[in-house]
Amino acid sequence: GNSVTQMEGPVTLSEEAFLTINCTYTATGYPSLFWYVQYPGEGLQLLLKATKADDKGSNKGFEATYRKETTSFHLEKGSVQVSDSAVYFCALIPGYSSASKIIFGSGTRLSIRP
């Protein structure tokens, strides 16, 4: 079946540290991959996406590369800020499926110390 596995949180880093949040997936066909972010007290926002193998999604200094060979979509940022403190969700829509089939990971809480 289709699933998303992301690293357990919480993740606590100091400001300006390098961030990696791991995400791996299982899917039929060629899924589209997403990272969503949820800031405290808010709904989820799309952070970035990639629709085919080797695509790199990027936004707000975050990047993730669609790696079909390792079925991964790890989120990275070179220098985190306190304002990046949030919960991050990896998600996929299986190939040739509708948006109703979007599958979310369990979320990773990130806290950045000043």
Place this chain on the structure above:
Amino acid sequence: DVKVTQSSRYLVKRTGEKVFLECVQDMDHENMFWYRQDPGLGLRLIYFSYDVKMKEKGDIPEGYSVSREKKERFSLILESASTNQTSMYLCASSFPGIGSRVTGGNTGELFFGEGSRLTVL
């Protein structure tokens, strides 16, 4: 920008009360969704709708119903609220999106409202 608006950010209700959560989107999206979010359980799909008056059960529909009389509005109804329905409720909308093959490059990503935190006493 797409805007998804949920009518109430915070609600407190008593057990047995009927609860309405309203959601409106302004981007003419066909799909609308209701999720609940609980610590350690992530997002779970309650119901979704792909057209006016159409609805389908998600993963946890028990105790909930929905209404979609107009394309822009999707309501979640708790007929008789219970304490185990205390949660954060998230509404979302999207174009249909068929993986990465939709014309125009749309992949069907979801746009979320800010959430409604419901407490049932």
